[in-house]
Amino acid sequence: MEVERKVSRRLLLRGASAAVPAILTLQSGAALARSSNLIGVNPRNGPSNGKYNCLDFNGIDRTDRPNVYDLGSPPMAHVTRIDADSRYYKQGSSSGWGHDHDSDTEVSPARMCADGGTYIRKNRWRSTQVSVSRGGLISGTAIGSFSSGINFTDV
Numbered sequence: 001m002e003v004e005r006k007v008s009r010r011l012l013l014r015g016a017s018a019a020v021p022a023i024l025t026l027q028s029g030a031a032l033a034r035s036s037n038l039i040g041v042n043p044r045n046g047p048s049n050g051k052y053n054c055l056d057f058n059g060i061d062r063t064d065r066p067n068v069y070d071l072g073s074p075p076m077a078h079v080t081r082i083d084a085d086s087r088y089y090k091q092g093s094s095s096g097w098g099h100d101h102d103s104d105t106e107v108s109p110a111r112m113c114a115d116g117g118t119y120i121r122k123n124r125w126r127s128t129q130v131s132v133s134r135g136g137l138i139s140g141t142a143i144g145s146f147s148s149g150i151n152f153t154d155v
Contacts, residue, residue: 037075039146041067041136043110047084048140051154054080054113056133067136075149080132082109082155088130089120113137121155130155 041055056078061070071077082088089104104120112119116134120127132155143150 037071037073038063038068039071039077039138039142041069041138043114043137045137045139047109048143050084051081052084052109052113053138053140053143054082054109054132055135055138056080057135058133069136071146071149075146076151077146077149078133078151078153079138079143080113080135080153080155082112082132083121084109086121086123088112089122090117091120110137 039055045053055069057069058078060072060077062068063070088107088109090107091104107119112132113135116132118129118131121130
């Protein structure tokens with residue numbers, strides 16, 4: 001009878017210890033809904049499918065956590081996709097758009113995203129003026145989580 005009591009107590013303890021982590025991780029519905037609409041930015045994010053993804057900060061809210069933004073409910077945002085294979089330049093003070101190569105300064109996609117503004121995209125034979133809203137780089141994986149709520153502009 002003593003053996004049965006020890007076995008029963010062990011089973012009880014084993015079952016209780018398995019349930020404790022599940023109980024401790026429960027969240028309120030409001031907290032879960034809020035956390036599901038959060039997205040993080042990182043200035044070191046690289047290109048995904050040949051594009052840098054710049055999340056436009058207009059129309060989304062900051063959170064109390066650094067580099068984390070709330071896309072709202074339902075989640076909605078705008079992302080500018082910056083071609084990783086093109087070269088971008090900030091216009092020099094004395095040049096017209098793309099005419100004076102010496103006064104144009106090459107700019108990284110990360111800098112374009114962080115500063116926003118109008119830039120010159122130079123491809124092999126032509127130059128095109130493009131605009132990027134100030135924002136932060138996000139990963140392709142993060143975009144995939146919100147694909148139905150994100151509008152894209154390619155530059």
